[in-house]
Amino acid sequence: MNYLDTLRAALRSLRANRLRSALTTLGIVIGIAAVITMLAVGEGARRKVSEQMQSLGTNLILVLPGTVTSGGVRLGSGGRSNLTETDARAIRTEIPGVVAAAPVLRGSGQVVYGNLNWSTQLYGIDGDYLISRDWEITRGRKLDDSDLRGKAKVALVGETVAQMLFGGTDPTGQSIRVKSVPFTIVGLLAGKGQNVMGQDQDDVVLVPIGAARGRLLGQNQSRPDSVNSITVKMADGRDMLAAETQVRALLRQKHRLQPGHDDDFNIRNLSEIVEAEQAASGALSALLAAIASVSLLVGGIGIMNIMLVSVTERTREIGIRLAVGARRRDILTQFMVEAVTLSLLGGVVGVALGFGGGLLVQRLLDWPVLFQARAVLLAVISASAVGIFFGWYPARKASRLTPVEALRHD
Amino acid sequence: MAEPLIEVEGLSRTYHVGEVEVPALRDVSLRLGKGEFVAVMGPSGSGKSTFMNLLGGLDRPDAGRYLLAGEDVSRLDADALAAARNRLLGFVFQNFNLLPRASALENVELPLVYAGVPAAERHRRAMEKLAQVGLAERARHLPSQLSGGQQQRVAIARALVNAPALVLADEPTGALDTRTSLELMALLQTLNGQGLTLVLVTHEPDIAQFAGRILLFRDGRLVSDRPVTERHSAAAALAATA
Numbered sequence: 001m002n003y004l005d006t007l008r009a010a011l012r013s014l015r016a017n018r019l020r021s022a023l024t025t026l027g028i029v030i031g032i033a034a035v036i037t038m039l040a041v042g043e044g045a046r047r048k049v050s051e052q053m054q055s056l057g058t059n060l061i062l063v064l065p066g067t068v069t070s071g072g073v074r075l076g077s078g079g080r081s082n083l084t085e086t087d088a089r090a091i092r093t094e095i096p097g098v099v100a101a102a103p104v105l106r107g108s109g110q111v112v113y114g115n116l117n118w119s120t121q122l123y124g125i126d127g128d129y130l131i132s133r134d135w136e137i138t139r140g141r142k143l144d145d146s147d148l149r150g151k152a153k154v155a156l157v158g159e160t161v162a163q164m165l166f167g168g169t170d171p172t173g174q175s176i177r178v179k180s181v182p183f184t185i186v187g188l189l190a191g192k193g194q195n196v197m198g199q200d201q202d203d204v205v206l207v208p209i210g211a212a213r214g215r216l217l218g219q220n221q222s223r224p225d226s227v228n229s230i231t232v233k234m235a236d237g238r239d240m241l242a243a244e245t246q247v248r249a250l251l252r253q254k255h256r257l258q259p260g261h262d263d264d265f266n267i268r269n270l271s272e273i274v275e276a277e278q279a280a281s282g283a284l285s286a287l288l289a290a291i292a293s294v295s296l297l298v299g300g301i302g303i304m305n306i307m308l309v310s311v312t313e314r315t316r317e318i319g320i321r322l323a324v325g326a327r328r329r330d331i332l333t334q335f336m337v338e339a340v341t342l343s344l345l346g347g348v349v350g351v352a353l354g355f356g357g358g359l360l361v362q363r364l365l366d367w368p369v370l371f372q373a374r375a376v377l378l379a380v381i382s383a384s385a386v387g388i389f390f391g392w393y394p395a396r397k398a399s400r401l402t403p404v405e406a407l408r409h410d
Numbered sequence: 411m412a413e414p415l416i417e418v419e420g421l422s423r424t425y426h427v428g429e430v431e432v433p434a435l436r437d438v439s440l441r442l443g444k445g446e447f448v449a450v451m452g453p454s455g456s457g458k459s460t461f462m463n464l465l466g467g468l469d470r471p472d473a474g475r476y477l478l479a480g481e482d483v484s485r486l487d488a489d490a491l492a493a494a495r496n497r498l499l500g501f502v503f504q505n506f507n508l509l510p511r512a513s514a515l516e517n518v519e520l521p522l523v524y525a526g527v528p529a530a531e532r533h534r535r536a537m538e539k540l541a542q543v544g545l546a547e548r549a550r551h552l553p554s555q556l557s558g559g560q561q562q563r564v565a566i567a568r569a570l571v572n573a574p575a576l577v578l579a580d581e582p583t584g585a586l587d588t589r590t591s592l593e594l595m596a597l598l599q600t601l602n603g604q605g606l607t608l609v610l611v612t613h614e615p616d617i618a619q620f621a622g623r624i625l626l627f628r629d630g631r632l633v634s635d636r637p638v639t640e641r642h643s644a645a646a647a648l649a650a651t652a
Contacts, residue, residue, distance in 0.1 A: 005523055016511050320507045323468060324568065325496020325524040327489045403468040403495075407507070 003337075006330075010338040013310075014345075021342060024306040027299025028346030028386060029353060032379045035292040036354020039375040041361055044368035060132065061244055062268040063087075063230040063251070082255065082264050085126075085209070085225040090254055092128070095246050097238040100128035103227040105209050107217035109179040113165040120161050121204045122178065124212025124227075132233040140172035140187035143208055147186075151210035155183040158202035159191040178205060181215045240269055296382055299346065300390035307339050307394035318398055319406030332399035339391020340384055347383025351376055415575060415607055416442035416465065421474035421484075423460050434460040436630040437474070442609070444575075447602040449618035449638075450611045452627035459580065461627065462611050466578045467495045479575045496525050500569025504581035506561040508553040508568075514540060515549040518567045525572060539567035543597065559590035566597065570606075577601075579610045583617055589651060595620045595644035620644050 014021045065083050088103035105124030110117050123129070126148055130136075137156070147154050155178065162171045171185045183205075192201040207216065209227070234243050244267055251265055311318070318331055355371060362369040423435040435457045442448060452458040463469040464476060467483055470491075476484040483494055500521075501507075508517045518536040527535070540546050543563040545556075553561050562582060569577045579598070583591035599620060602608050610621055618624050619642045626634035 002526070005529075012511055316507070317509060320509060321520070321524070322492065323466070323495060323501050323507075324521040325492050325572075327492045327524075329489070330524060404463050407468070407503075 006333055006337050007341070009334060010341045013314075013338060014342060017310075020306065021345075024302050025299075025342055025346030025349065027295060027302045028343050028383055029299075029350040031292055031295030031299050031386075032347045032350025032383055033353035033357055034295055035379050035382065036351055036371075036375055037357035037361065038292070039378070040354070040358035040369045040371050041367060043370040043372055043375075044362075047370050048368045059234045059236060059238065059240060060269075061232040061234065061240065061247060063091075063232065063247065064266045064268065065228070066263050066265040083227050083230055085227055087251060087254055088126075088128075088227065088230045090250060091230065091232055091247060094250055095232075095243065097235045097243065098232060099235050100131040100231070100233040102126060102128035102132040102231045102233075103209060104129060104229050104231065105212050105217050106228040107212070109216065111161065111165065111179075111205055112177040113174065116165050118161060118164040120158075122212065122216055123204060123206050124209035124217060125206050126209050128233075129206070129231070132231040135192065136190040137187045138190045139170060140185070142187060143206070148208045148210065151208055151214055153181065153183045153211055153215070154186045154208070156187040156189055156206040157185055158189045158204040158206075160200055160203040161205055162188055178207070179216050183207060183211075244269055292382075296386050300343070300386040303339055303342055303387065304390040304394060306342075307335060307391055308397070310338070311335065311394050311398040314398075315401065315406050315409035318401055319403055319409065322401070322403040322406060328399040331401075332395045335395035335398045336388065336391050339395065340387035343383045343387030343391075344380070347379055350383070351379050354379070413444050414441045415444045415446075415479060416440075417475075417477040418465075419475045421461075421464060421471050421476060423464060423469065423471050433630050435464070435471075438632045439474075440625070440632060440635060442607070444607055445602070445605050447599070447608045447620075447622045448610065449621035449624045450609060450627065451613060451615070451618055451624055453613070455629075456627040457630035458611050458627045460630075462578055462580055462609070465576070465609060466499055466501060467491045492524075496521055496572060498575045500572065500574040500577040502562065502565050502569050502577065502579040502582045504584040506553070506558075506565050506585070508561055508564060510553055513550050513552055514545060514556065514564045514567075517553070517564055518571050520568060521572045536567070536571055539571045540564070542570070543567045557590075558586050559593060562586065562590075562594055563597065566594075566601075570601070576607045576609065579608065581611055581613070583612065583614070589648070591617065592644050592648045592651065596648055599644050 063083060083103070085103045088101045092098055092101040103126060107122045107124075108119065109122050110119050112118075125143070127143065127145065130142055140156075143154065143156065146152070155176070157165075157171055157176075165171065165176065166174065171188055174185050175182050176185060177183070189202065189204075189206070195201050213225075232243075232247060234240060248263065248267055252263065255264055257264065321331060321334075358369045358371060361367050418441070419439045421435060421438045422433070425432045425434050438457075438461065450458045450461060460469070464471050465478075467478075467486075471484050474484065475482065478494070478498055481494065481498075483491065486494060508514075509520070512520070515533070515536055518539055519532045522532040522535060537546065537549060540549050543566055545560060545563055545567065548556060548560060553564070556564065562585075565582075566577075569579075582598075583594055586594060595617060598608060598610070602622075608621075610617070612618055619638060619640070621638060622641060623635070623637050625632060
């Protein structure tokens, strides 16, 4: 018996019990729809995160203060900053392929405009910072060389700060008090939204690093030009691992560290954060897979149940087929094809429903959703696998009938 | 006797019902020639159905030998036996045993499907057999849309479609009225006249009279094997009732 004939016979018998077939596939439908929707939502979220990471830049190296050993006492990381503006300058000039090496002095404080106040992040920066973050200005201007050299009391504000202090109006040219020190706003930063950690990147005030050190954040720094971090941006296509090695060697040399001594700084490559993020979404996928397999398991048991009923109901048919020359293999194939057809139909409907569900999530919850051919393939494979696995026992039972007992059945 | 088609020697079959052994057929031997029309008779429980199942390759004997067209059918495994049923045998049952959701044509095609005959060829041969039993214009009907006599003729077409060596009919008139029974027997006699070997199980002596030889079973044994001296013509009987 060829496969076309077998398939036609399977479809005929499924059509004969339309409602029953439809109800039987429901478990598979729900399972597959869950797989498709969840993969689409998961993939959309992952893509969004990775786009954010991309906007942050994977060709960035973040240098942070490390452990300092002072008289045999190992102070905790960042306990005392031993990164300096000089280090940043050295990186900028001595390592090939560096686009920007931005020292950042970081702190927080209250900003006041009129009778409004807002607590925000305060960053002391130099001209490289906006370059390293690919950050643009929507109004006004960036900090220029004379601002930086003269430690001018000028500031760039993020969108959130502008919103909190000025509502919708243009903040440039306005004077605000940062930690009681008057600063003039010269530029409004473009909105960047949340970062991967969920922090609002627009809740920030940027001032020249010299001004920050002198008037806002410099009070408890141990060294005159120490900074909280250096953000190094490499040119596109540079080997990040090699660059990291070069930065490490340079800083060890500048800090006069003997071979065998630990680094007194930490180097983070942002691609590591991307990897960590991918590991996290891997865990999410595993959870989704668990949910999907439970529904597919239940759906599969439903199929097995109905196929067993069907074998019993159609014992006489099996007898007739055996009498006219069907071999055991033919009977086995017939019932297997029926079970797999049933689960595949469920799979197809499930895929359609899953697409619908995904679009609904996108429309109603405004979540990014990404459909993939891979997910559909996975759905089809799992549906077939369920059909084969749960169809096997009933089909085998059918094929084990002897012609005499099958024909005697009524 | 013509050249033997069937040779049965010491055929026995015992059923096991729980602990009890029920001997259904005991030590039956006989020969059947090509082109014969044999009626098998006996009360229920006499072993005639068991004998029929063994002849049809639907069941296997516990002891004895069964040669069909020179092939030792009793030694075949399940798949080889299925192939033998497909190639050498045709069945007609009391309750027709047609697939209810398949058309008359598809029912007749069924043995050819398992023989691996291509669709076009299958179709042609099935139509030919339906025409032979006078149902060409009912080919697309479902069994439920046909009368009992028509259904049984579809079953006969199905039994004939693979050009079998032997057709086994188990009480084929059991579910039919007298007139339809006569029509069916006339058809079987015609087919027999064309050289078809037929074995017919019946408990109606009138029906058995249309055969050429009557085997009588009792308690699992073949107790009588005699030729029909005064063979009736079903066509003539039919003409008489008209």
